[in-house]
Amino acid sequence: MARILVTGAGGQLGSRLVARIPDSIGFTSTELDITDPAAVGAAVGPGDLVLNCAAYTAVDQAETDRAAAFRVNADGPRRLAEACAEVGARLIHVSTDYVFAGTGTEPYEVTAPTAPRTVYGRSKLAGEQAVAEVLPSATVVRTAWVYSGAGADFVATMRRLEAQRETLDVVDDQIGSPTLAADLAAGLAELAALPDPPPMLHFTNAGQASWYELARAVFAGIGADPDRIRPCTSAQFPRPARRPAYSVLSGRAWLAAGLRAPRPWRDALETALV
Numbered sequence: 223m224a225r226i227l228v229t230g231a232g233g234q235l236g237s238r239l240v241a242r243i244p245d246s247i248g249f250t251s252t253e254l255d256i257t258d259p260a261a262v263g264a265a266v267g268p269g270d271l272v273l274n275c276a277a278y279t280a281v282d283q284a285e286t287d288r289a290a291a292f293r294v295n296a297d298g299p300r301r302l303a304e305a306c307a308e309v310g311a312r313l314i315h316v317s318t319d320y321v322f323a324g325t326g327t328e329p330y331e332v333t334a335p336t337a338p339r340t341v342y343g344r345s346k347l348a349g350e351q352a353v354a355e356v357l358p359s360a361t362v363v364r365t366a367w368v369y370s371g372a373g374a375d376f377v378a379t380m381r382r383l384e385a386q387r388e389t390l391d392v393v394d395d396q397i398g399s400p401t402l403a404a405d406l407a408a409g410l411a412e413l414a415a416l417p418d419p420p421p422m423l424h425f426t427n428a429g430q431a432s433w434y435e436l437a438r439a440v441f442a443g444i445g446a447d448p449d450r451i452r453p454c455t456s457a458q459f460p461r462p463a464r465r466p467a468y469s470v471l472s473g474r475a476w477l478a479a480g481l482r483a484p485r486p487w488r489d490a491l492e493t494a495l496v
């Protein structure tokens with residue numbers, strides 16, 4: 223019987239996906255290392271659908287840990303695609319807005335030219351390309367600014383800092399679409415049921431915001447004064463990996479495939495703050 227396998231099931235997205243698809247089989251990084259060819263070959267069977275949520279996501283660390291980032295984000299997806307091709311399985315692979323330069327002013331279409339500026343972005347692009355080359359029937363889904371409101375993600379961090387600091391400086395010159403991990407998981411579950419999905423899709427919650435605007439929305443959502451958040455520039459907070467200034471992904475291809483429109487990011491955030 224066809225099974226749904228979720229790799230990276232211990233992560234933010236993978237854990238929500240396993241919760242969303244009741245009969246799915248989740249593999250944490252210790253249960254299935256996607257860079258281990260023999261283990262991947264043994265895990266994937268004929269007719270399976272693999273949802274790859276495993277990734278090296280330490281964006282700053284990747285700048286000095288290139289080999290590890292490429293091993294997980296490029297070689298891993300290639301091996302998964304090969305295993306799927308060998309036995310006749312399907313693959314949905316998750317990628318990122320960081321494959322784009324971030325210099326745009328209009329939402330990036332699935333066909334927009336890629337030009338990653340970071341090691342992480344280059345490793346994820348290499349993963350997309352490997353998947354497309356080895357398994358043309360696979361679907362790559364790019365997403366951005368994913369949070370669940372738990373752990374150390376941006377929304378959870380803002381909640382924690384609200385209790386600790388009177389004011390907070392948050393960057394106002396990076397624009398993206400905040401995306402609730404549970405909404406992305408629901409979108410991927412819907413996509414998994416589509417018989418003939420296209421090779422490339424984008425999924426984020428609808429609308430756009432800067433991190434400053436998102437931080438204000440978090441404060442407002444928990445009943446704190448949003449004016450305690452002050453805008454600042456990325457130049458004031460230099461990081462090893464330079465973030466894209468503009469990261470908005472167009473959902474046009476998602477809708478054209480007949481999939482449900484994602485809800486606005488503010489509605490999704492409300493759910494996460496309950």
Ligand SMILES: NC(=O)c1ccc[n+]([C@@H]2O[C@H](COP(=O)([O-])OP(=O)(O)OC[C@H]3O[C@@H](n4cnc5c(N)ncnc54)[C@H](OP(=O)(O)O)[C@@H]3O)[C@@H](O)[C@H]2O)c1
Pocket residue numbers: 229230231232233234235236250251252254255256257274275276277278279294298316317318319346365366367368369
């Ligand atoms: N978070 C975002 O804002 C964001 C934005 C755009 C795109 N994405 C993409 O969305 C996907 C899911 O990201 P996420 O936010 O859920 O990241 P995450 O919370 O860091 O989860 C990634 C998971 O991959 C696992 N993993 C790492 N190396 C592995 C390996 N060799 N074999 C198997 N599993 C391995 C990690 O396990 P350990 O923790 O045990 O290492 C972790 O559980 C990724 O493709 C990411 O690139 C995320």
